[in-house]
Amino acid sequence: MRLIYALPITYLAGLLLVSSPAHSAHSLDDNWEVTGFxxxxxxxxxxxxxxxxxxxxxxxxxxxxxxxxLTDSRFGLQVHGTISDHWEITGQVIARYQIARNPEDYIRFLFMRYRLDNEWQLALGRQPFDLFFLSDHRDVGYSYDWVRPPTELYGFIPYDSFDGIKVTKEWGTFDSAWSWNASIGNIKSKFESGATIEDEQNETTTAKPIYGTEINWQSDTWQIRANMALLKFRQEIDSEENLRQLMESITPFWPDFKRVIGDFVKDTTLRYGAIGASWQDNGWKIQTEFSILDADFVNFNGERAYFHVAHRFQNWLPFVTLGYAHDSNSHKYTPPPQGSGLDTLYEDVQEEVISFRHNQHSVSVGVRWDFARQKALKTQCDRFFFKENSGSLHVRVDEKYRQNETKTWCSISFDWVF
Known part of the structure; x- marks a missing residue:
């Protein structure tokens, strides 16, 4: 395994020194807690x-x-400190493979929390963005059953934290606990552009502002979470000037090409809603999530979901998960005139549009073995069914998505917390 974690590990150590009044993790007092995974x-x-x-x-x-x-390996360290009766600080650093250019890209959480009373609290800084059932611990592999969460729902949105303000209210009892929060802030992240492996370009998106709200209910056996979010994106594309020149040269021969360029570089708004539920009793576990998204960008709209069933036999937890993703086929362009010599370009545009549309389902079968305290081994095999004229998170080298496909991948992982 490549030494891709050297820079993040430096910041793990730095977070300890900055956040803690002590000189080492072993000498932290009762007001400070260090955990890792x-x-x-x-x-x-x-x-x-x-x-x-x-x-x-x-x-x-x-x-x-x-x-x-590289796909699933990661290491993290979290420091939590109680400064006073009302003030707390939390920092978390993740060393994982991702498209990142700056040290701050490896800081997942770093926020202050003010507790007004037993119900109301205010958090300021980089903190979890509540889009998913696993938002609080998405990177902690030990905390969930799979090698990785279902990619149909968890893979396509590259945001697990935001910089901003979150207001939270908690109430109820241990048998029936409620919480609600509302967030406002901004997000910036890098991702692989398009769907082709051979294109060396990565893009940056900035969502500013973002608005989110969540309500959560939990009992001894049930947990239900509902989320809504509105994200206003600003595209930052390094090749925008080249695209402008291309538009000026092509538009006289293909008028609709101006709309093509505009659709791929314009700012856009993403509207997102999700609901998730989990039930656990007598060794059984059933968990499901369903999300709807609607965006102004190409074909990025539709539904995602998964349904997960597991049953524990002492230290063993076999499971089966069904995944689903569907986007509409509503974004089309008028083709160039015949004889214009632009047929290849039109085909490339069509393939790029298709790459943003996810129409697929999957079946995952796996088992988790908790062989020691706070340590687990997992293995799973995922069989994906990709529909024709549909892209996917799991991209093709040639960026051609014109036929149905079936692929199976298997994975293993060793997860721990300390």
Whole structure:
């Protein structure tokens, strides 16, 4: 495994020194707590030469094909400090493979929390963005059953934290606990552009502002969460000037090409809603999530979902998960006139539009073995069914999505917390 974690590890140590009044983690007093987690994973990223398995769009598929440990391996450290009766501070740093340019890209959380009373609190800084059931612990592999969360729902949105303000209210009892929060802030992240592996360009998106709200209810056996979010994106594309020149040269021969360029570089708004539920009793576990998104950008709209069933036999937890993703086919362009010589360009545009549309389903079968305290081994195999004229998180090298496909990848991981 490549030494891709050297820079983040430096910041793990720096976070300890900055956040703690002590000189080492072993001498922290009762007001400070240090916890950590890790995953060493191995995924069949190079099993097929035409398509690549990815965990999310944070990851550059070109790199994953060269190193099967990159997809799921990660290490994290969290420091939590109680400053006074009302003030707390939390910082978390993640060392994982992702498209990142700056040290701050590895800081997942770093926020202050003010507790007004037993019900109301205010948090300021970089903190979890509540889009998913696992938003608070998405990177902590030990906390969930799979090697990686279902990619149909968790893979396509590359945002797990935001910079801003969150207001939270908690009430109820241990048997029936409620919480509600509302957030406002901004997000910036990098992802692999388009859907082709051979294109060396990565893009940056900035969502500013973002608005989110969540309500959560939990009992002894049930947990239900509902989320809504509105994200206003600003596109930051390094090649925008080249696109402008291309538009000026092509538009006289293909008038609708101006709309093509505008659609791919314009700012856009994403409207997102999700609901998730989990039930656990007598060794059984059933968990499901369903999300709807609607965006002004190309074909990025539709539904995502998964349904997960597991049953524990002492230290063993076998499971089956069904995944689903569907986007509409509503975004079309008028083709160029016959004889214009632009048929190849039109085909490339069509393939790029298709790459943003996800129409697929999957079946995952796996088992988790809790062989020691706070340590687990997992293995799972995912069989994906990709529909024709539909892209996917698991991109093709040639960016051609004109036929139905079926692919199977298997993965293993060792997860721990301390």
């Amino acid at each position: 890790g995953t060493i994973g191995f995924a069949q990223t190079d099993k097929y030469q035409d398509r690549t398995l990815r965990r999310n769009v944070y990851q550059d598929s070109r790199k994953l094909r060269d190193d099967p440990f």
